[in-house]
Amino acid sequence: MPLPPIRQVAIAGVGITALARRSGRSPLDLAAEALATALDDAGLVPSDVDGLFTNVGAPLAADYDRMAEAFGLPVRAALQTWTHGRFIGPALQSAVLAVATGMAEVAVCLAGVRFSGAEEMTGGPGDVEGARQGGGSHGELPHYGMTAPGGGAAMAWRRYCDRYGYDPELIAAVPMALRRHARMNPNAQMAKPLEHADYLAEPYVVEPLRRPDFALLSDGGAAVVVTALGRARDLRTAPVVVAGMQGLHAGPDEFLFAPPGLGVFSQGDRRRVERHPVYAMAGLAGPQDVDSLAVYDAFSPNVVFVAERFGFAAEGEGLAWVQDGRIEVGGALPVNTAGGLLSEAHLCGWGHVVEIARQLRGEAGERQVAGCATVQWATPFGDSVIFQADRR
């Protein structure tokens, strides 16, 4: 027997907790609150949940087995990836595929994240991954002092700016735009204005990147309820349809925080035009059909690299493209409208999915993108999901 025909899939509920740099709360507590909020949003109960998917675990976050046990979830399809925010796409896609094939009926993507007390994981003596054979996955080589994901991001940024003739400080447009979005999001942490002079007054962490270019390591929880579109239509909240997906890329020409062929680490120097099947799968002609973009903005340059990788901007034109309000609410393509990892919180990406659902449900308040019908999730590592309002 071949696999059965796949079902259409939707997000039926979302939940996010209060966010803080130091909450004093356990990852499990944060996850419990997010789960309860998302189930309430959907009108479901814990015994309905038979799929559990997450991209992070201990010591940063709550593990899938403890969450299922502690929250009374009868799970028959579970996945927990290597603890990195980058796997939010694959974790979400696995939940979608589980529902599409009938392996699960109600799959919850869930993360309770506590960066406070775990900051050392991201650089210095706790950089265990940097001692991996061949170096860490963000380019870490701690014996050369090359530690922390920001080191690799800064290396890619210098390379980009030198190759295409830009002043690296032009990247300020990205954290400035996201700060403006955060100031319209009552749940975001960074409410202080960030204008160009403020940006330049901030210290370098790894030059040429400054503090506002780095994600806001935070404590918080988020949950996303995934179910079949038919079932979602009978639930409490308007469904958000999963319209297209493509996977995480890897290989010698890939570096996490750079487009292929930029020429950092083992990459070659030849940029190339890629196929992005996510658009055709969603019935779109291309990036011009997207109303809002959600980028995994662990570091500001990721927005530029996604713009070029997915064809919103041509090679070498991404940094010019993000200037002058284009990526702000009211601009041509609002990006990370809740403030993103830079100004809302680093919840390993799940805050973006919550915001995507709010935008497509028309619940984003002051920061609502007018006529928002299609939102794309995309990362510099090549994965993407396109979401659409239900057009029944």
Next chain:
Amino acid sequence: MPNTRPLPVRYPEDVEHLDGALRGELRLPRCRRCGQAFWPAGPVCPRDLSRDVDWYTDAGTGVVTSWVRFHRRYFAGDPVPYVVVQVKLDSGPRLTTSWAGDADPACGQRVAARFRRVTEDAALVEYGPDGQERG
């Protein structure tokens, strides 16, 4: 766990490179089937999966393709700020190492390898301007 900068781990495929650094030689792996040098080291050639890999002593010259300056002190005792550089070797591979020049590196600058003893048993390759090697 020590809180200072660690020594490189001696994985089986890294021993030749690390021991070469102790002798002041930049030892790199090269595929005998396709003839290409590659980095980081590994058990097979990343182009053709060949196990027919041997080691050669690279001239150690190349150009800077990017660099960063760490301002945050991640490891105790690190002399911040310090510079980490990426160098594309004339032979092809790109290395990430410490910068040993007096002035800042510049993208496109010609550079050459030198070696710094970090303990009795370990040395690291680093880079500085070509023609100013200090051994």
